[in-house]
Structure formats: structure tokens, C-alpha cells
Amino acid sequence: MDWKIENGQLTKEFEFNNFIEAVAFVNKILPLAEGMNHHPDLFIHSYKTVKINLFTHSEKQITKKDHTLAESIDKLVN
Numbered sequence: 001m002d003w004k005i006e007n008g009q010l011t012k013e014f015e016f017n018n019f020i021e022a023v024a025f026v027n028k029i030l031p032l033a034e035g036m037n038h039h040p041d042l043f044i045h046s047y048k049t050v051k052i053n054l055f056t057h058s059e060k061q062i063t064k065k066d067h068t069l070a071e072s073i074d075k076l077v078n
Helices: 019-036 064-077
Strands: 004-006 009-015 041-045 049-054
Touching: 009 064, 019 041, 019 049, 019 064, 049 064
Parallel strands: none
Antiparallel strands: 004 009, 009 049, 041 049
16 A cells, blocks of 8 residues: 555555546545544645545544545555
């Protein structure tokens, strides 16, 4: 898994062919996040790149929850 820690958050960028694919990817993340009651920060930039930041706010740190969601998100593109 090529997630990095930046500013105390687990982060990764995913690049797609176009804006439609980037938005479709974000929409696939929604049920995962809702199912875990764990909501990432999602940024679409450069029209086709999605940056995801994971951080457990209640614990004020990266936790197992973040790693679990990251693994589930990676499975969406593999």
C-alpha cells in the first residue's frame, strides 16, 4: 500500500483518465465510509486526481480504522 503520512494524516492520490472517472471513484467510497461511520477528506483537483486524507478525529491520530478504510479504498481500483 503506497499511502503516505503527511501532516499527521494517512494520504494518497489516485489519478484517473478524466473528471467523470474521478467523481465515480469518490461515489464508490461513500458506501464504504458510511458503513464504517468513518469519513475521509476527499479532494478532486486537476480535474482527474482524487486526494484522500484519513485521520481519526476522535482519537486525534491515525488509527486502525484509517488503515482499514485505506485498504478498502485500494480494492476499488485493483
